[in-house]
Amino acid sequence: xxLWTTLKEKLKGVTExxxxxxxxxxxxxxxxxxxxxxxxxxxxxxxVGIDTTTxxxxxxxxxxxxxRIGDTGELRGAFTELLISRLxxxxxxxxxxxxxxxxxxVLLVGVNGNGKTTTAGxxxxxxxxxxxxxxxxxxxxxxAAAGDQIRIWGERAGVRTVIQTMxxxxxxxxxxAIQAARSSGADLVIADTAGRLHTKHNLMEELRKVQRIAxxxxxxxxxxxxxxxxxxxxxxxxxxxxxxxxxxSLTGIVLTKYDSTAKxxxxxxxxxxxxxxxxxxxxxxxxxDLQLFDPQAFVRTLFSDKDHDQKPSLPGxxxxxxxxxx
Numbered sequence: 175x176x177l178w179t180t181l182k183e184k185l186k187g188v189t190e191x192x193x194x195x196x197x198x199x200x201x202x203x204x205x206x207x208x209x210x211x212x213x214x215x216x217x218x219x220x221x222v223g224i225d226t227t228t229x230x231x232x233x234x235x236x237x238x239x240x241x242r243i244g245d246t247g248e249l250r251g252a253f254t255e256l257l258i259s260r261l262x263x264x265x266x267x268x269x270x271x272x273x274x275x276x277x278x279x280v281l282l283v284g285v286n287g288n289g290k291t292t293t294a295g296x297x298x299x300x301x302x303x304x305x306x307x308x309x310x311x312x313x314x315x316x317x318a319a320a321g322d323q324i325r326i327w328g329e330r331a332g333v334r335t336v337i338q339t340m341x342x343x344x345x346x347x348x349x350x351a352i353q354a355a356r357s358s359g360a361d362l363v364i365a366d367t368a369g370r371l372h373t374k375h376n377l378m379e380e381l382r383k384v385q386r387i388a389x390x391x392x393x394x395x396x397x398x399x400x401x402x403x404x405x406x407x408x409x410x411x412x413x414x415x416x417x418x419x420x421x422x423s424l425t426g427i428v429l430t431k432y433d434s435t436a437k438x439x440x441x442x443x444x445x446x447x448x449x450x451x452x453x454x455x456x457x458x459x460x461x462x463d464l465q466l467f468d469p470q471a472f473v474r475t476l477f478s479d480k481d482h483d484q485k486p487s488l489p490g491x492x493x494x495x496x497x498x499x500x
Contacts, residue, residue: 181475184457191436193476202247220439226446261469266451268467275396277355284402286369289430294366295327296464311351311365312337313344345387398425405435430456
């Protein structure tokens with residue numbers, strides 16, 4: 175139960191601000207229109223998004239009618255299981271870093287200020303702790319301090335860094351890092367790229383070049399492109415995901431600052447809308463505060479409250495559902 179205990183503490187803020195307010199609706203009162211209206215309002219307020227909210231409510235209403243449920247308390251477990259089920263159906267959800275290649279590559283992309291450099295360092299530390307040999311590539315060649323920042327993170331994570339001078343070709347940095355990994359026996363390159371305004375076509379073209387080099391040199395089966403999103407930005411994160419995914423065919427999302435958001439629904443909203451897996455979630459500033467996303471543990475922690483404290487069940491444990499109950 176170490177994961178449960180850690181998540182409960184890390185997600186305390188977002189649970190109190192948003193998740194708990196939704197959990198409190200399942201209080202055992204009569205299932206009426208006022209309940210559905212309030213649930214819709216709280217899901218939307220949490221940045222779940224109109225399409226996902228509408229489909230969730232439709233499925234819950236249908237299930238409640240088919241099972242003749244007339245009590246909100248009976249829906250509590252079904253609600254969390256429905257969210258878990260929908261997240262788990264997205265291919266790659268919560269999948270760890272790519273398998274060992276010669277080497278494998280992870281490109282981190284996103285707008286300025288979303289936490290790409292920090293995420294690169296934390297991913298490097300995680301991979302290193304798993305026994306992988308990692309190289310950090312400083313492919314942000316626009317900011318004067320970017321090289322120093324990635325070097326510091328490399329030192330903290332205990333991994334090698336490859337950087338070039340400011341203004342260098344970012345694709346060349348990634349190419350050099352892949353060659354350095356290959357010659358030194360490293361099996362993972364994590365590349366921090368410059369922040370790109372998703373509205374600037376020429377900057378997105380440069381990112382596509384970086385991605386092409388990585389795919390060519392490492393191979394498609396061991397190259398991943400993660401979009402780093404700031405959970406605090408809410409609905410703006412959806413627009414970022416839309417543009418970056420259209421340009422780069424993303425393979426996953428890293429959601430940073432999730433412990434600081436008051437609108438935890440962005441996690442569900444972005445995953446459902448684009449069918450993109452959440453791979454990691456940032457839960458603090460420490461190098462150890464990047465968590466592999468576990469749909470079951472996260473959902474049950476978010477929607478726990480002081481009156482109905484839920485611990486995640488083990489895989490395979492029976493749990494209430496809107497479907498398939500005797």
